[in-house]
Amino acid sequence: MRRWLRMKTRLGLLAALLLTPTAVAAKPAKGPAWEESDKLPAVQNRLYRVEHEFQVGLGVLPVDAFSKGFTLGGGYAWHITDLWAVELRAAYLLNFKTALRDKLENNFGEPPSKFAEIRLYGEVSALFKPIYGKLSLLNKTLVYGEIYLSASAIVARLNGGSATDDEPQGKGDRLGFGGAPGFGLRGYLNRYLSLRFDFRYLLLYSRGEGHYPLALTLNLAITTRSDL
Amino acid sequence: MVRIAMLLALGLSLLAAPARAADPPPKPAAAPAPKADAPKPEAAKPEAPEKMMSENAAAKLFARAKDAFGRNRFAEAATLCWRFLQRNKPGVEKYESAQFFLASSLEKLGFIHASVEYYYQVANNRQSPELLPRALRQLEAISLAHPFDEGMVLRDLLGDTDFGELPGDLSDFAYYWQAMTNLERKLEGWSTERFLKISRKGYYFYTALYVNAIRLLASPKGDARKEALTAFAELFGALDLGSALDSLRRRGEADSKLAYALRALVTDEGAIQLRLDKLPKGWEIELAMLGLARVAAETDALLTRAKETDEEALGLPLAYSVAIGGMPIYTRAIPFEDRGGAIRAVAARFAGVRAIRGKSLHSLSRLLYEQKQYAAAYNTLGAIPKNTELSSEILLERAWSKYRSGDPHRAMGLLYALDAPVYKALFAPEKYVLRGLIYRRFCHFRAAKLAARRFRVEYAKTLRAIREGEALEEVDKVREAALRRAPALKVHLFARSLRQERAALDKYEDEWGGGKGLRAHLRHLYLQKLEQTKADLGRALEISAKEVAEDMLDAEEQVNLLEYEDGQAIFQRLSESASLSQARKRAAKVPVSSERVYYKFGGEYWTDELPSYKFNIEDRCVD
Numbered sequence: 001m002r003r004w005l006r007m008k009t010r011l012g013l014l015a016a017l018l019l020t021p022t023a024v025a026a027k028p029a030k031g032p033a034w035e036e037s038d039k040l041p042a043v044q045n046r047l048y049r050v051e052h053e054f055q056v057g058l059g060v061l062p063v064d065a066f067s068k069g070f071t072l073g074g075g076y077a078w079h080i081t082d083l084w085a086v087e088l089r090a091a092y093l094l095n096f097k098t099a100l101r102d103k104l105e106n107n108f109g110e111p112p113s114k115f116a117e118i119r120l121y122g123e124v125s126a127l128f129k130p131i132y133g134k135l136s137l138l139n140k141t142l143v144y145g146e147i148y149l150s151a152s153a154i155v156a157r158l159n160g161g162s163a164t165d166d167e168p169q170g171k172g173d174r175l176g177f178g179g180a181p182g183f184g185l186r187g188y189l190n191r192y193l194s195l196r197f198d199f200r201y202l203l204l205y206s207r208g209e210g211h212y213p214l215a216l217t218l219n220l221a222i223t224t225r226s227d228l
Numbered sequence: 229m230v231r232i233a234m235l236l237a238l239g240l241s242l243l244a245a246p247a248r249a250a251d252p253p254p255k256p257a258a259a260p261a262p263k264a265d266a267p268k269p270e271a272a273k274p275e276a277p278e279k280m281m282s283e284n285a286a287a288k289l290f291a292r293a294k295d296a297f298g299r300n301r302f303a304e305a306a307t308l309c310w311r312f313l314q315r316n317k318p319g320v321e322k323y324e325s326a327q328f329f330l331a332s333s334l335e336k337l338g339f340i341h342a343s344v345e346y347y348y349q350v351a352n353n354r355q356s357p358e359l360l361p362r363a364l365r366q367l368e369a370i371s372l373a374h375p376f377d378e379g380m381v382l383r384d385l386l387g388d389t390d391f392g393e394l395p396g397d398l399s400d401f402a403y404y405w406q407a408m409t410n411l412e413r414k415l416e417g418w419s420t421e422r423f424l425k426i427s428r429k430g431y432y433f434y435t436a437l438y439v440n441a442i443r444l445l446a447s448p449k450g451d452a453r454k455e456a457l458t459a460f461a462e463l464f465g466a467l468d469l470g471s472a473l474d475s476l477r478r479r480g481e482a483d484s485k486l487a488y489a490l491r492a493l494v495t496d497e498g499a500i501q502l503r504l505d506k507l508p509k510g511w512e513i514e515l516a517m518l519g520l521a522r523v524a525a526e527t528d529a530l531l532t533r534a535k536e537t538d539e540e541a542l543g544l545p546l547a548y549s550v551a552i553g554g555m556p557i558y559t560r561a562i563p564f565e566d567r568g569g570a571i572r573a574v575a576a577r578f579a580g581v582r583a584i585r586g587k588s589l590h591s592l593s594r595l596l597y598e599q600k601q602y603a604a605a606y607n608t609l610g611a612i613p614k615n616t617e618l619s620s621e622i623l624l625e626r627a628w629s630k631y632r633s634g635d636p637h638r639a640m641g642l643l644y645a646l647d648a649p650v651y652k653a654l655f656a657p658e659k660y661v662l663r664g665l666i667y668r669r670f671c672h673f674r675a676a677k678l679a680a681r682r683f684r685v686e687y688a689k690t691l692r693a694i695r696e697g698e699a700l701e702e703v704d705k706v707r708e709a710a711l712r713r714a715p716a717l718k719v720h721l722f723a724r725s726l727r728q729e730r731a732a733l734d735k736y737e738d739e740w741g742g743g744k745g746l747r748a749h750l751r752h753l754y755l756q757k758l759e760q761t762k763a764d765l766g767r768a769l770e771i772s773a774k775e776v777a778e779d780m781l782d783a784e785e786q787v788n789l790l791e792y793e794d795g796q797a798i799f800q801r802l803s804e805s806a807s808l809s810q811a812r813k814r815a816a817k818v819p820v821s822s823e824r825v826y827y828k829f830g831g832e833y834w835t836d837e838l839p840s841y842k843f844n845i846e847d848r849c850v851d
Contacts, residue, residue, distance in 0.1 A: 020844050044649045122470040135832075138824040 057219030116161025176206030430573030441519025553604025586616025641841030655709030657783035710772035
């Protein structure tokens, strides 16, 4: 019974001595793509690996001084690898006038059509997800998450804007095109549900004018796993 | 200890000689070798020479080859060199140079074995003495970085050839392998003589010191003991031996076994003088540990400094402190005049020195474990530099050390780390045994039984195959484990690189094509070597597979015993302690906030955390 407790002497010096002459890395005949002595990935058996993602969410376009937009949107993302994903998203906006705009319209006679508003927009994005991590919550449970960068191409439907005395109706309904750099955070609730927060700067161009609202969105995502 | 010594004796007899067909009759290494008329390996000869070239045409062809090489057009340079060799006889001017450039081009293109064949030709023939050191240097670099034909290069070429004076540290490369060849042939005296010619700095010195520390364990008696002690004492050096002895005396440890062992090697005046009758019992372990600790300490100091080798940095004070398992032995400063050379020598083969430091610490930890110094063994294992030794072995050995030193929580944590995907191919049946022991230690008898069952699930098929007498090399798990062990490992790696290089020849079908083209020649060369290596691998596998099978049967026996004793223990606990059901110790409580952050294990293995896992388990045993 006590001999269980001895460590195998075969682990002893013999093997080390025999391997002295060359500093050749030991590699098994078969094994995972990355082998023991090769450079290893930081995380093995990654718990949260997503493939298809469906999302719904709310958001806000908070920086326009004349109106605040609230978004209701959804989308789909295909996570090609742990590092890269492509995504399609669309959002409908509810715009609310600010006090400043009310003043301008009511006290200074500015026409409502002077102020451009985004009605809805759609985007195609590429996501780069270099940071994956875990945090200890109260030393009891773990919160897994990732940080990613996004680059999007956007098409938006705008209304109003640039009304003048000669063109009192403004530019009316029109399409705007542009791009949106940004970043996002995802926190995993469980293996199939996650919450993501996206921060994107929409750079839109429409009929000679630029519109640069900031979009903050919070989405609930349902995901399928790539390893199942 | 006897067991270690026996294993080491076996190890030294097999030293770096992976399954050769037959040993030549012993003769001292480095006997004068024939020069120009030396037989060349058949494979490296150009096939039937085509029409000979005129001297002028040959010179032009060589110049074109050299020019292509200079422009980094290695495939073209190889073609031209090959054409030169085919159309000229050995002995013509530039013949060896063409072989050298062919070897260099092939090396640059990744055909390591083919390049070794041609460097071998140049170094063995030595018709152009100026090419010898260059060829040897390339062979040395290859020997430190790639699997290669060790039999041909290290024993046939280096071991059996007297090269005379070689520039710089190249002579150390030759002396080291001559010493090792002699040691393998049991020519102890010749081996010692060659070891002592190695200069006292750099990779080959530390490797020689490492080998001679181990040699002490394998040579407990007779002339072999005397030679081993002579080599060890001389390599270790009178100053270091004296420093160690003085230091022990100053600390009042003059009566320790190590101090007695040192007194048998060095006089009070600090001169080396062997007094074999004064050696205490267990001297070989004490001195081997000291030797290994010295290699680890000195290489550590030098590796740190070798990252900066400008003149100012070289001049700064440098000392190393030798400690065995955390117990300080002595400190010695490297004199100013030796400092620069020592640091530069280490910087020249940084990876090799780092690897030998890893091996020294690993071997030292094993000796400490055998000496029942478990905490010291654990700490020493933790100091092994990353990516020098197999991390799975380190984890397993740390787990055993922790278990034996009375910390089963950490031991189990380390065993869990061994379940990481990267260790999927690890053959370690004893991890189930240790896991079962730890569960039983906490009276988790079902879990202990489950560990035994997991062993059976993992190895049932293999054990059945072993019992049914299947050829061991054909049993998957046995074969895989055997391929990771000496002596099969090296041959396996060499065979694998031969296959990869041979496959890569297809990329050069157009450039090197044709019936008598370079590609056909190299394919033939690789095929021949593969056939030879296959036979070598078969022999090596036979030895390794037998060891693996024995280990597996041994582990099964231990698992059987574990299961039986678990069954016994369950009843014993119930009957003896039915009225005393007070739990001994609850699992440690995790605080909401503390200086230590707790990450609960969820099946995801963060590579940096593998050595830090701790198993928080409730002790269900009752007093």
